[in-house]
Amino acid sequence: DTGVSQNPRHKITKRGQNVTFRCDPISEHNRLYWYRQTLGQGPEFLTYFQNEAQLEKSRLLSDRFSAERPKGSFSTLEIQRTEQGDSAMYLCASSLVPNLGGEQYFGPGTRLTVT
Amino acid sequence: EDKVVQSPLSLVVHEGDTVTLNCSYEVTNFRSLLWYKQEKKAPTFLFMLTSSGIEKKSGRLSSILDKKELFSILNITATQTGDSAVYLCAQGGSEKLVFGKGTKLTVNP
Numbered sequence: 001d002t003g004v005s006q007n008p009r010h011k012i013t014k015r016g017q018n019v020t021f022r023c024d025p026i027s028e029h030n031r032l033y034w035y036r037q038t039l040g041q042g043p044e045f046l047t048y049f050q051n052e053a054q055l056e057k058s059r060l061l062s063d064r065f066s067a068e069r070p071k072g073s074f075s076t077l078e079i080q081r082t083e084q085g086d087s088a089m090y091l092c093a094s095s096l097v098p099n100l101g102g103e104q105y106f107g108p109g110t111r112l113t114v115t
Numbered sequence: 116e117d118k119v120v121q122s123p124l125s126l127v128v129h130e131g132d133t134v135t136l137n138c139s140y141e142v143t144n145f146r147s148l149l150w151y152k153q154e155k156k157a158p159t160f161l162f163m164l165t166s167s168g169i170e171k172k173s174g175r176l177s178s179i180l181d182k183k184e185l186f187s188i189l190n191i192t193a194t195q196t197g198d199s200a201v202y203l204c205a206q207g208g209s210e211k212l213v214f215g216k217g218t219k220l221t222v223n224p
Binding site: 031033041044045048056058091093102105106107109 | 119151158159212214217
């Protein structure tokens with residue numbers, strides 16, 4: 001399978017704990033994006049990387065969130081001191097730029113539940 | 116803030132029916148309008164539209180864009196139970212995608 005992969009697929013954690021998610025993009029894609037999706041909503045943009053550079057962060061990305069893409073390949077998203085409001089599906093997507101319309105390809109997501 | 120609005124939010128039909136899903140957008144930096152299908156997992160890419168009036172078609176699904184009126188429609192003909200999903204539209208302008216809330220389609224046998 002050469003699509004976007006994410007690990008873990010599910011994570012249950014207690015409030016206040018730190019969690020880290022991993023995303024492996026499609027191998028030749030130079031852009032990697034993180035989105036968050038809650039029930040009944042479309043995905044909301046969090047941040048994106050072009051190669052190893054983090055180029056944009058949403059105001060949704062509080063100080064407790066940090067993302068890295070150290071070698072321009074896989075990326076990690078860490079949430080520190082988790083809160084119940086962080087419970088959501090965290091989606092990773094990748095794309096190859098330049099491209100005409102910005103199509104992105106999504107991974108299966110990591111579902112986070114904070115108890 | 117860019118805004119993408121989808122309607123209806125949910126729709127229940129019988130197999131064989133034809134459905135039309137709507138997506139309107141209000142953006143100033145438009146590049147494209149994208150449609151995705153989401154079952155209980157990742158959104159899967161369906162169509163990307165960049166030009167008005169040119170229909171994109173894939174099997175029983177088709178989509179068209181109207182850049183003057185700022186909307187797009189997704190048509191599904193002869194629906195099947197496997198078409199049951201949430202259909203998301205998204206505007207691609209700056210680097211991120213801005214999504215609507217989706218239309219939840221349920222196709223009953």
